[in-house]
Amino acid sequence: MKYLGLDINSREHNHISLSDGLFFNQENNYEELCEHLVQHNIDAVIIGNNGYGSKRHIPVIKKLIKRLGIQVYLIDEKSTSVICSSCGFRKIKKGKFIKCHRCKEVIHRDTNAAINILKRFEKGFWGSNDDHVLRRKRRKFKSKMNSINQNILQGLNKGIDLAEEKYYGVVIGNEGQHFSAGADISMIFLMAVEQEYDELHYAMKLFQDTMMRMRYSSIPVVAAPHGYTFGGACELCLHCDRVIAYAETYVGLVEVGVGLIPGGGGTKEMTLRASDQFRKNDVEVNLLQEYFLNIGMGKVSTSGYEGFDLNYFKKDKDQIILNKKNQINFAKQTALNLHEAGYTKPIERTDIKVLGQQALGMFYVGADSMLAGGYISDHDKNIAKKIANVISGGNLSQQSFVSEQYLLELEREAFLSLCGERKTLERIQYMLKNGKPLRN
């Protein structure tokens, strides 16, 4: 494979610089560029994307190059022109031609950038790839509190597809105030109100499939949550190979607050994690109860560390980082390490131990006692029963081993049935309006 880096200088009539040292300006109308690419049998071109100046020209160039049958990748070009391309020294004097203070090399600024872009790509800076996904999250869709909607899910899928082809891994993170407040409930609300249950079902399936895709991809997927990491975002973290969480992370499955259950694989994942903890001769119900209460009471960790206690993070795998500036970088490094250690696609689980009626009975009694004590409402009890049904694998008369898909199906079913409840819709509406959960 032969790659070429490409830098567009928007300040100088969109001059194009290539990493092999050639320049093209706009008067050439890109024809020479195309010829050059064909002559040198280039397989892919990596374009540095700074997001604003060259916005207009990138699509044009992209289209042209693609027509030649050459792949085009966009990559974040941030700080590519202030790093020396030969020695990586950071502070070099600004100007048209730059001179590195360390290795004394003199090079045209744009060529330097183009080489850096290529290097960044070859080095496996998949970060640019996920930035690509997240930039869409942040800028293009501008969803409130980074909530996860269908476009972001498709973006995630695309990112993983791309990464499987070209990169070593995927890092999911952002630099907003909060990681994400979860799935986009306004969409769910609209679909539920219009009774478009088929579409809702499709949306849930997409969510679940995306989560499963993250776990069962051939590349390591690392999440870097910080701040609010609620509901759908928590589910996203649960399905990553590693989580590099900022110390100030509030993670939790809070769907009960809007009258739903975690429908993107969160309930399944809690069942799976509980099942992994079961040991011979254990009283399994008591252990499962912890995981049940996580969801049932919408427990949120007060810090990244508490995420381990609540079993949202895995003790032997996930890590907490105290330096937020270094978080994404560390996550990238983690993904690289995973790749270098020989990451392979995991095998889908079919050995999840569910307890069936044994657990279901206890959860029913627990929910009823809470209701009788006046701690929860009727609808809470209803939701608790639905969670119990998923987490104990339905009313199986014996302990059984089930697959993830079986649990996901139960989860979807429960989610959809709750979407048809008036009280759930009231809760969602109240949340959208006031930003606070409603107790009804």
Add this chain to the structure above:
Amino acid sequence: MNDAYIIKGYRTAVGKAPRGFFRFKRPDELAAETIEFMINQIDGFDKSTIDDVIVGNAMPEAEQGLNVGRLISLMGLKIDDVPGVTVNRYCASGLETIAIAAAKIKSGMADCIIAGGVESMSFIPMGGYKPVPGYNIVSKGNEDYYWGMGLTAEQVAKDYNIKREDQDIFAFNSHQKALKAIEEDRFKNQIVPIKIDEIYLDNNNKKQTRSFNCNTDEGPRKDTSIEALNKLRPVFANNGSVTAGNSSQMSDGAAFLMIVSENYLKKLNIDPVARFVNYSVAGLPPKIMGVGPVKAIPKVLEKSNLKLNDIELIELNEAFASQSLAVLNELNINNDIVNVNGGAIALGHPLGCTGAKLSIQLIDEMQKRNLKYGMVTMCVGTGQGAAGIFEIL
């Protein structure tokens, strides 16, 4: 028909659970030591003539699991000849064992039986280690079969209009009566002194041994007051009225009685203390198990041809103040003859042991007061009530 006579009865002091003086004392050892003490009180007693050891226990698992009755018969009597059985009717287990023993003796199946109960709530939590409610029952809306007892107490308070203030006053009185009784040494004859040896690591990680004698009930609190009780928060329900202060305490304890036939009395040449007259249990909705005695007391009175006025002393197990008040109000029982030396709110409620413990307390007190008929009654989990009548000879 034969009659069943009680010749001896002893109980341990009741320790608080889970941090009282019996917190590391295994329930089987506790029971065995009680039985041993009781046997030693009768001169020249032939242990092998005992027909059975019946042990009441409300949570027969873990330390008190595996037919603990048989283990106690082996440990307490130190011979192989006497069998043992475990009986469970929750809080009435102790009384139930006395009734079973009496029934066996009356029908001629046995001549001498040791009956009683033991419970260590320090070791085994309420409800046991693995509660597994039946899905088929629960899914039909009968979740209340498995409710915690606190919730049923709240339900009784609601259904029978028992106010929080009354409950707190009742609890306070229970403590005062118990403290007074302890001051006057009224329990002295009943209690088996238990010596505890504990091996522990001190602050320097050195092995140390400490031993102490347990011969006074640990439950009653000198520092309690109605104001203090009023301040406690309800523990079982939001905006409820049942608090830790007006509920019975979790406790550890053991109590055993020796019940014999008339022939055996003659053989032993000993005077009986009391006669076991009759015993009844009754069922009612599990949601309001607290009012069980309301159904059980008339039943047992009718069977033994007595009236409520004939009963001169009553030991009503104070599972909760709300439930006790409901029973007293419903049956119009004279408050002055109930729990004269304090009840379970002050003295503790070691589930399976309570029936036997209350019987011993009742018999002892009636002897001191020269009374004839007395009754032990209690509410029982999952909607039951039990009542037994004793006659002092």
